[in-house]
Amino acid sequence: MIAILLVALNLRAAIASVPPLTDVIAADLGLSAPAVGLLTTLPVLCMGAFAPVGPLATQRFRLDRMVAVSVAFILAGTAMRIVENVHVLYASTLFAGVGIAVAGVLLPPIVRARFPSRVGPVTGAYTSVLIGGALLGASLTGPLHSGLGLSWGASLAVWCVPAVLGLTAWLLRAPPAPPTNATRTRWPWRDRRAWAATLFMGTQSLLFYTELAWLAPRYTAIGYGTATAGLLLGLFSLTQVFSAFAVPWMAHRLGRTGPLVALCLVPTTPVLLGLAYAPRSLAWVFVAVLGFGAGGLLALALTIVSGLGRDPGYTAAVSGMAFFVGYLISATGPVLGGVLRAATGGYEAVFASLAALSVVVLGLGLLAGRPERGHPSRP
Structure with a gap:
């Protein structure tokens, strides 16, 4: 460990x-x-x-x-x-x-x-x-x-x-417990649950990297100093540490990830709308809630990926697919945010689009977190 x-x-x-x-x-x-x-x-x-x-x-x-x-x-x-x-x-x-x-x-x-x-x-x-x-x-x-x-x-x-x-x-470390290799492993390109987990990994990462790229500029654009914007970004990162640790433990005790995906995303959607249209009202609360959701979602995505398949070899294949497709998806987020910023002259469209995306991420997270038939659901 x-x-x-x-x-x-x-x-x-x-x-x-x-x-x-x-x-x-x-x-x-x-x-x-x-x-x-x-x-x-x-x-x-x-x-x-x-x-x-x-x-x-x-x-x-x-x-x-x-x-x-x-x-x-x-x-x-x-x-x-x-x-x-x-x-x-x-x-x-x-x-x-x-x-x-x-x-x-x-x-x-x-x-x-x-x-x-x-x-x-x-x-x-x-x-x-x-x-x-x-x-x-x-x-x-x-x-x-x-x-x-x-x-x-x-x-x-x-x-x-x-x-x-x-x-x-x-x-x-202690010798690894067998099996720990991926011989004779088939790739999960036709596995619907693997695709759900992959798209969940990609879209929640897209959400995170776009927030990371444009959160501080959103506040400097409305008059906050760079030091204050930096502190807000630090709070965004700090709350991720706690939720990334706590949320998977809660999912383990509960026996499923779906309710915890909702816990992370249901507050995130109105916060993103708040950042779009009323960023001054509860800036520190907004950023803390956003960080809580981002950290919890990453941990849940990794938990879901880690639990897929009947053996570690297949889990390695799912993990490779999820990271390969997921991070290529997420890399588009900051760029698309910049396109919206340039096209509209403000940040309202950027964060309103992220609020809409969070609903899609919620659906993918609930779908990816459904337990496999014949397998225990405890993550």
Whole structure:
């Protein structure tokens, strides 16, 4: 369990540590705005494009060994950033992105194999740590650079330390419980429940990434200072940590995920409408509720994916499909939000569209969370 949590700690920190230093990096390396944006976009694209690599590789290698290799990629990618060179920086980002993609896909089947009766609680625990890693990366990298006087390369390379801890713990963990490989695994392209889980993963991620991209600009556009907007974004991330941990535990106790999907989304819809048409009224409450819903939805999506299929091998295939299709769907969210913003001249259409999307996500979540016939429903 400790090894799983330490691996999860590395699944967002390498991505979240870059934005606080983008201005410094751009000035030092002479990068354009699109080139800087690629530093944060590239890992997200890797999370989708390289998602099938994990299940395919486990047809020849054990799941636990592939997790070790993926964490080693994250370690190499973050450590390389100490070299302040533009080519090394992009190569390091690619290395870390591939490692994050493969490790993220393989954790659900590992959880399914090691904790078959506790999938929901364990998924909630590692999801909250994953989000906490992003929060640490975003909040501590700036102070490491400005407060301790580290170079930007050293400030980014510091995040190889959690990767060292994660890799060490993973190599020292107890032997995996069989079965932990994906030999003779069929891909779930014709499985309706796998598609429901995939679309739920994709649409809830689209909801999250669009909120993340446009939440702070929404408030600076109506006169809030950048510092206040940053605090609101921090609250958005902080509440995700708690809901990502608590909601899957509640689903485990309840024995099904559907009511918890509703718990996350029913308050989210009016909050998104509030952000569209009355953002000043309850700004801090709006953002806290939005974060609660986002964290809970991610954990529930991973819980549903982890519980699909009759064995960890099939779970790995479903996970690869869900991440591959899901993250390609989610990558369109911020761009489409920008298109709406440019077309309408405001943010009302952006957040009103997200409110409509939340209803679709609710339907997909309820459909994906229905128990399989002949299988226990407890997540």
